[in-house]
Structures are given as structure tokens and as C-alpha cells.
């Protein structure tokens with residue numbers, strides 16, 4: 001590195017040191033939808049300018065749901081392309097995958113030893129899983145502990161997520177407090193960050209938009225898919241303004257613009273849906289095109305992910321060393 005680049009490098013370092021830290025991740029369990037985007041992903045991009053950001057792919061979390069090599073690989077690459085296509089710049093953001101940083105699973109064990117079963121049994125995700133089936137894997141039960149390590153290894157100030165992940169961030173805070181209490185001050189307590197207006201984006205059936213409900217509008221949908229999804233939005237003939245159509249539309253236009261249109265077209269559901277299709281297409285088309293560009297050079301995208309993993313590892317392994325020291329296993 002020449003002198004000028006060295007100075008530039010140090011300036012960037014000093015600048016980043018003053019920034020607050022942001023961390024979040026997404027499970028590679030299928031195509032993202034506009035609920036994921038407005039609830040979580042969009043914030044990653046908007047906040048990357050003001051925060052030193054760690055954004056990762058939670059592949060070990062996904063292993064609870066995806067147990068197929070080809071599908072796992074495809075999904076990991078999928079989320080990577082999604083991240084790049086929405087505008088996350090690897091020069092600004094550390095992009096990595098959880099399985100590249102083994103400290104995540106190591107710290108999970110340490111947290112397991114200070115967390116009680118009744119405490120984890122109160123987690124919503126566990127309760128939901130229990131309501132559906134009695135044969136719950138330990139990975140599902142332990143999900144919040146792995147998520148706590150994902151967060152705490154990087155000492156973030158904020159964790160932007162949708163409403164459904166709030167409890168998990170609270171569990172991470174509790175776990176940090178408990179560890180600090182037993183072994184001495186080690187972990188910073190993170191704050192959850194939830195965008196109020198988009199905390200829960202509704203799906204085409206009015207329930208929370210979710211991959212598992214089959215009620216999504218995919219973020220990178222082709223025009224025909226957008227059309228099909230919008231036409232399937234459930235409308236109640238009793239309403240003047242079709243609630244579900246309006247709720248999705250309001251992600252794209254402010255109420256001051258949207259309300260007069262909806263009031264003018266009371267009862268004309270088909271016309272309103274057609275307008276929503278056009279607005280969604282305008283919003284999605286550029287993202288879709290960008291993703292296709294990144295898709296042309298997957299080795300390049302993977303190199304970004306790998307380099308991000310190495311950067312993340314540096315941070316995580318320092319914290320893990322501190323943990324080993326605090327718990328007393330560092331005897332050399």
C-alpha cells in the first residue's frame with residue numbers, strides 16, 4: 001500500500017470506529033417477499049450509510065427447515081444475490097454466512113449452559129412449533145440461543161428486524177445480562193429496531209405475509225407472478241376500500257396520494273388491483289433486473305461472501321477469546 005492509500009485506509013478506519021454498529025440476518029429458506037423487504041431488508045440498505053453493518057445469511061438456522069444439499073446451496077446463493085440486488089455494497093457492509101464463523105456455534109454451547117429450559121419454552125417460535133407437532137428438533141428449541149450468539153459476538157447497537165423477531169432480540173439481551181452477571185461485563189446489550197409502519201406486512205389473504213402461509217408477493221417476482229398474486233388478494237365485498245389491497249399499496253405510495261384514489265374508486269376492486277400491479281411492477285422491475293446482472297457472475301458474488309466471512313471471523317473470534325478467558329478455559 002502506498003502512503004496515500006495508507007492514509008485513506010486509516011481515515012476510513014477512524015471514521016468507521018466512530019459509527020454505531022448494526023447487525024441483522026435472514027434465513028435462506030426460500031424466495032424473499034415484499035414483507036421481508038419492507039419489514040427488514042430495506043432498513044439494511046438505508047442504515048448502511050450511518051452504521052457499521054454486519055449482514056449475514058443464517059444458514060445454520062435454516063438447517064432446521066432445509067435438509068437437502070442442493071436446496072441449501074441454491075438458497076444461500078439466492079440470499080446473497082438478493083442482498084446484492086437490493087443495494088448492499090460489500091465495501092460498506094460486511095456480508096457473510098453464519099457457517100463460515102464457527103464461533104457462532106461454539107458460543108451457543110456456552111449460552112446453553114447458563115439458560116434454563118423453562119425460559120426457552122416461553123419463546124413464541126417454540127410454542128408455535130409445539131402447537132403444530134410434538135416432535136420438535138433440539139435445533140428449533142435452541143434457535144434463540146444461536147440467534148443470541150449471532151448478535152452478541154459483534155457487539156451491535158441495533159438489530160433491525162420485523163415484529164416477529166422482537167422476542168428473539170430480547171432473549172439475546174437477557175442472555176447477555178445473565179452472562180455479564182455470572183462472569184463479568186463482556187457483552188453489550190443490543191436494541192431491537194422495528195419500523196412501525198411496516199412491522200407486519202399483510203399477505204394476499206390478510207394474515208402476516210409469510211413464506212409458510214403461501215400468501216406472498218415475491219420481492220423479485222416476474223410481472224406474471226405479480227399479477228397472479230395481486231389478483232388473488234382477498235377482498236371483502238362489505239368494505240368501501242379493500243383493506244388488504246390498500247395495505248399492500250400503502251407500502252408504495254403515501255396515504256395522501258393513495259386515499260383520494262381509493263375514495264374515487266370505491267367498490268372498483270379490479271381497477272384498484274390493476275393499479276397496484278402497475279405500481280408493484282415499477283418498484284420490482286429494477287430490482288429484478290439488478291439481480292439478473294449479479295446472477296451472471298456467481299463466482300464473483302461468492303468471493304464477496306467468502307471475504308466477508310474472513311472479516312466477520314476476525315471480530316467474532318476476538319469476542320470468543322474474551323469469553324474463553326472469562327469462563328476460565330483459557331489456561332495457557
Ligand code: ADP
Pocket residue numbers: 026027035036037038039040041160161162163164165198199200201202208209210211212
Ligand atoms: P417468513 O415469515 O416469510 O419465513 P423470515 O422469518 O425469513 O420470513 O423473516 C426474515 C425477516 O423479515 C425478519 O426480520 C422478519 O421479521 C421480517 N418479516 C418477515 N415477514 C414479515 C412481514 N410480513 N412483515 C414485516 N416483516 C416481516
Ligand code: TRP
Pocket residue numbers: 023024025026027058061146147150151159161165168
Ligand atoms: N431469526 C431470524 C429470522 O427468522 C434470522 C436471524 C438469525 C437473525 N440470526 C439473527 C436476525 C440475528 C437478526 C439477528 O428472520
